[in-house]
């Protein structure tokens with residue numbers, strides 16, 4: 001696993017592309033729009049914990065998160081679903097001449113230039129590698145330090161944040177993800193994306209750097225919770241690895 005050290009420009013490519021929407025503006029309107037666009041590219045994606053293109057070992061046993069997720073679900077999720085995303089991503093990357101020595105995050109930031117296969121499996125691989133890390137059998141407490149302060153500042157309280165984040169997951173129609181992410185001003189935001197999209201992507205419904213992600217595909221919870229996605233989300237808080245989320249947040253705002 002990479003260390004939390006380096007920094008890179010944030011949404012550099014999508015920021016450049018975003019300038020295109022301002023064609024037709026002039027004078028002060030154009031200046032205002034360009035100022036806003038410049039601001040959106042000044043934050044960072046640090047690539048400090050980029051997963052690359054290979055699946056990494058699960059950092060705990062399949063039954064380690066049983067308080068929230070049963071062992072069979074974890075095993076199927078990791079060895080079938082997530083493994084397939086990694087394999088298919090490697091196939092797509094090879095077919096599309098992607099330099100796999102570069103961070104996967106750089107590819108996702110300009111994923112509109114690639115195929116649907118690369119988008120779906122690149123997102124699927126990235127999202128699941130993050131998902132395993134934001135959970136831990138010793139998780140479930142509450143964030144501390146700068147993340148706790150930022151959550152309170154952004155959402156009024158930790159409980160209010162949890163409610164809003166859970167709502168993002170509950171209200172995602174069909175398959176997708178709920179996210180806590182940093183926008184271009186390094187402010188914490190909550191949002192969701194369909195399928196295997198994530199906020200890094202230039203095609204995403206919400207854009208920024210993901211700090212915490214929750215898989216709300218049925219394959220993540222159906223064996224134990226059937227159609228009761230809210231029950232899965234309520235239990236999931238018991239295994240959130242706030243120590244990792246805190247480190248990820250701190251590295252991104254450094």
Ligand SMILES: [Fe+2]
Nearest residue numbers: 081215217220
């Ligand atoms: Fe999943």
